[in-house]
Amino acid sequence: MIIDFSDAAVTLIVVSLMTGLTRAIPYLLFGGKKEIPETVVYLGNMLPASIMIILVVYCLRNIDFSAFPFGLAEFLSVALVIVVQYLKKNSLLSIILGTACYMLLIRTIF
Template structure:
């Protein structure tokens, strides 16, 4: 394997990723007073992003054929129920992930 090629490949991935992460700060960070709508989006955008991120994590489930994404759906519903009732992040994740890992090994093998 070529040392320089590997080195530059990693540098490029790191640089592009860094530029993407910096973009909003490069555009807005230098301004004295943040535009009104940026402050507004700082409040309104996170719930939309988080929901989309969850869908992104689940994007590859196949609902038209066995196992119909059931392992994911059951775990997701369970997590929502536990988090709304117990309000314990650690418990929700622990139970949700454990159930998921059990389901994909037993009832809905992938």
């Protein structure tokens, strides 16, 4: 499939406008002195944890418990993330160390 310049330009413009619109909608709806609805406050409090749970389940969904290493690298990395998050309360550090632990384990031991 060959894409010419005009198709690429139109696609880029549409994507840019949609990105800008989706980022502007909260300011248009809730900007200024307007009161934020309780539903939006509730979702703002609950969605980050919910999304993280969904991501963890998604990442661990294909673990094969019937073959070596039985998901050991994944569970050790998850345990490290939990411990580091509990001790340091730094999400970025937890993610980096968990990822590094997983990559190190699958490249060297498992």
